[in-house]
Amino acid sequence: MVNLTIDGRAIQAKKGCTILDAAREHGIYIPTLCYHQALKPIGACRICVVEVKPGPPRPLPACATYVAEGQEVVTSSPKLDAIRLELMKLVLINHALDCPICDKGGECELQDLTHALGVSVVDLEAVKLPPHKDYVSELIERHPDRCVTCGRCVRICRDRVGALAINFTLRGYFTELASGGLPLDCEFCGSCIDICPVGALINKVFKYRARAWEVTRTEMVCPFCGGGCSYELWTKNDRPLRVVNYDTALLCGRGRFGFPVVESPDRLKTPLIRENGGFREASWDEALDQVAAKFKEITEAAGSAAIYGVGSPRATNEANYLFQKFFRTGLGTHQLDNPGRYTYVQALKGLAAVFGFPQVSGVEKVAKPPLPFHSPLTTTEEAKASGFPLVLGKLKDLPKADVALVVGADVTPELPPLGWALNTALERDTFHLVVANNRKTKFDRRAHLSLRYKPGSERLLIAGIIKSLLTAQPEWAPTVIAGGFDEFKENINKVNLKDVAKKTGVPEALIKETAARLAQAQAPAIIFGSELMGQDKGLENTLALADLFLLVGRPGAPGSALYPVAEKNNTRGVCEVGVMPEFLPGFVPLEGAEPGPTLPEMLDLLEKGDPKAPQALYLLGGDLLRQLPNRSRVEKLLKKVPFMVVQDAFLTDTAKLAQVILPVAVHAEQEGTFISTDGSLGLLPRALPVNGVRPDWQIISQIGSKMGFAMSYASPKQIFAELALGMPRWAGMAPKNGGAAFTAEVTGQFVPFETDISLPGRRPFTLLVGKSLQHSGSFTTHEPCGTLTITNRARLGLNPADAQNLGLAEGDFAKVTSSQGEISVPVTLTPELPEGLVFLPEHFSQPAAQRLTLNSNLVRVTIQKG
């Protein structure tokens, strides 16, 4: 700690912090303009100047001057006030002062500063600059005449988002914010809007819809990916108008512009009951009665195992928890699963095999009744935990890693906050980034090593890295205590590095260098995405990475962990609360009872016409036809189910097959919690009216009650309290928090993995079905989501050379054929894709990418013009 005085007050501050940090921490106000807590200070506006002794005779910027022992700082004096006043005049001299029509009016930092510093006159004249306003760009509007040249937007775009889409042009007095003289062609995350202290960057979706002081602000977790960001939802007259994050300013495009999904005209408004080949609107009572009656009828006739449930990574923990309770306690079966089975659950299973299931001890109930959505459990001094959840990394720790290996993840589209964490890590020059992917992704540009492998060859590549490491250092001992190493080594010995290089397409030298980097690392992180988990061999892929982590990982070092991407808002939560046949809440393996079939097994039963095949399906949202591979097969099988209930906000293709459709609340129409990819709790408070639809938890509770189950709850708070009581690992959990820290005991068992990487079929192209930057699941594909103005439909990404050979130009329609089906889709030339690899986003209903797939997100296809 450093001792100093600020305005005569003796203060202790952390070494290395700035005078501004120290002053703010002690409630001393220093005006700022170019400073933002989420960015590194640049000391440009000079408004925060203070007098520092000992120091130079001129005042110093508080934001960029570091505290020192014995320093005497004066933050306010007639001299400083005069300086700030004059500086403000200079800032204001060319400001548009169109506050009455400026969106920032009422929450503008410049307005506030002008007021606080008492600038009443600007007694200077200046040549007016030409106002090159940008009304053309999508979603973001630019008013250079309001710009105060603080550079906050430029810095967030460059340093945090990593898009480098905007910069200053010209210089001196004529410095102007610009995007290369062209309309914006960026990630459209809009972080520049929230970081702007004035109205130089405007959210077009919000423009002219309300004044800042008229809105109600509700802080909520963002429901558009598993990142667990929180934002402020602005509402007025019960309508959602805008989403902001004034804390770090960072949100992605879907987060910021996806909320209008709430007001989509496509939304279902009342329950629908199938009748005469169509649907008719029904009252809630009628629909719920019919569902309960039909369920009862089926269980009475065929047993309670005849109903199968599919939970949802979109729905809250509370809804999913009730959903599994409906089956486990109500029906007494384990006939349920969630669609993460095809991606994230494969990874969890692999990690569990290597690191074991969670074991927790030393947890007790808190003395006082906990706050809503706070765990009623707390850790004692002896609290210990083990098992795979302990090797799952936290995004805030990732920047502390010294090497990150990214495999099978196009980071930003998969999980934007993961990209921000990597950008933060990259600010340290001791951090090394290794990106391995089958195509060029955003982070390849910043990677120290870039490995381009052939589609589907991830696990062979990892085997090559392990082999290379063990060849270079035969005495290498795993950094994590683990059994089965000798046997594992024997297996790895069979791997031939030359062969790996040939089959994966990654040069041997790069494999060796990656291995060397990982071996030297003191805190390596391994990041992998749904591209790798979504293959039929996703489990094997994860085993390879988990084994690699046993070899080089250092779970004790902050940041050194595995980071599987949980893609949707509650992909991890739906698993944690037990919506899987083989796990009870808290990943407790089911013992003493037979788990029901997994989702793919259930489909197999239907296909076989097995007597164990379900008679009724209860789907908690999620358009299975759009999400699951081999759409034609899934469609055929779902049609075989006599009774299907779907809870969804939209009439999806899957919902169209149902007998009863129950419309649900989305976004801030409901209360509840999500678990983010890194295990922290996100809180969704209710901020919008439901307009006739109902939240998932309420519907489940009502169906359950009608069936005579004890499932009556007053609110999600009550459900959370019950749920969290049974989750010892959630001890200490609270909103925006991942719970208490346990003394970790990470050990593992090497599990050999398969290295056969053949992809069936002989068609010339490999299709990858993956994520698009502007979309998350299917919600963002509904009008009037802002995201649609950027990416309005599915396009087939194709290497330009391939396109030329096929005679295809940008926008031409291509016929894509696989062994499973055929679709027609416009192409977009994508130089980032290697020749032979094509890409389709998974989000859109038409054309349906999954019509082509078989059992994986990779499939061989033929492409023709037309």
Added chain:
Amino acid sequence: MKITSLDQLQKIKEQGFRRTYPDKIKVMVGMATCGISAGADKVYQTLADKMAELGLDIVLEKTGCIGFCQREPLVDVVYPGKVRLSYQGMNPEKTAALAEALKEGRIFLDNILCRIDEEELLMEGTVRPYANPHPVELPAEIPTYDDLSFFKKQVKISLRNCGFINPERIEEYIARGGYGALYQAVTQMTPEEVIAQVKDSGLRGRGGAGFPTGLKWEFCRNAPGDIKYVICNADEGDPGAFMDRGILEGDPHAVLEGMAIGAYAMGASAGYIYCRAEYPLAIEHLKTAISQAEAYGLLGEGIFGTDFSFKIKIREGAGAFVCGEETALIASIEGRVGEPRPRPPFPAQSGLWGKPTTINNVKTWSHIAPIIARGAEWYASLGSGQSKGTTVFSLVGKVNNSGLVEVPLGITLREMIFDLGGGIAGDRAFKAVQTGGPSGGCIPAEFLDTPVDYDSLAALGSIMGSGGMIVMDERDCMVNVAKYFLDFTRDESCGKCTPCREGTLRLMEILEAITEGRGQQGDIEKLEKMSELIKKTSLCGLGATAPNPVLTTIKYFRDEYEAHIQAQKCPAKVCKPLITFTVIDDKCNGCQLCRLKCPVEAIDGAKKVVHKVIQEKCIKCGTCFDACKFAAIGVE
């Protein structure tokens, strides 16, 4: 061949010596940018053609700038065993005549600037005389090099080889003691000893701020980290300054050797020279020099067979003045926008790519090898007080002898201007001298006896700067001068910090108003207030010094400002809106010359009738004033 021993270096030195001082007649043409712009390339070509045509058996060489830019193109001829003569103002005709004379075995007697009796071999502290100081053929009145006031008080350290060697021949540099200091440093001295020498020498940064060089090196050496960098700041951007260009064009190895010694002392293995792209010849010579030094193993891996390795890369800057500021320069090398950032951290802690970095100016680097070769004591014996050694100025403006001069610090402004500069051109009155370029201030006649050193100039509100020295006479309007410099800094402001971005333009606008007759009471105070704000609060040195020209001109020439504002007069008769041209009736004889030359027909009159200026039409271009042969046009 890689030089790994003193013997090998000695051998190259002997080779170089034979090259530099051949037995034949040697003709050297000053081919730096200043020479070329005066026509030296044509002179050189003429000589080359004549050699072929006449079958002349002489050695023709290019050399750098000897400093006397006013008299370019300069050609030096060494008549072996007789004399070395310097010829000034050469043109192709005179050159042809020179060639003819050489063919006939005569000493060419036209256009002689001076004879050079001996040359100093600075690195060795010896003098190499040319035989027979005054051959009989030569008229007695031909002055020697040291007789010329321009050269008399100069002490050349940075410029030790400029004009004496071919800068594209490393052997000639070695012949005059080059790379001996590097050998001495890396084979016989510890890095600490090198730093101690530099510290003891009292050398201060010649980029302008005057930070003690040895101390800067010590900070960098002591900064933790394996990778360190040295940088040569060759982003010379002051209007009227060309010292760095002269050194880089005329003696690039002097900089390379200094950098290598510095790198050894600080533990750096890579260096960058950041040179503005507007200096193509300097860059070309640097590139040649680097590749020659690498070929001899004087740069690269294992220098002199030790484990010291050092490589130098050149980065071309796009000519932004602010990139001369350390942190902006680093940003520019890294490929980012050349904008300064707040310090600390200083580059010595976290510089290029976050590594400890030392940035020194071209002149500073060029002083290092002599300090090592001759010792700190020798260097410290030059100069005065806290300002040791010599520095290079580009002496320009209204002086008779403009050019590149190197003087010991402590010389007075009067000596600089009236001895070296030969006084004010046209015998007009001296008014002020601007030191430090746009960051410096204007010093009036009353302070002419001020010694030129860091502290004395700072006390007057100016700065030493990197070496620009612009002399002004009675016909310069000081308000206009301030405006000129402000226009430069305003244009070069990067725009990052508020006071510099906005404030410099405000100053500029007020100055414009004053020079256009729109000045108001209180404008001077406004200028002072704004200047203080900019000085106090700007992020980097550019802004912090930008108001100096305004403040010093107000301080020393306030009456001129007041005359502009109150009397609406420009005393120097420069600011057009404030002057009127009239015909002086009793001097005009009606010759019509002015009437015919006036571009806007603003002069009324007829043959032998006294003319009259029509003020409404007059654009104050001054054509009539210049045209009149009878001084019949008056300016008020």
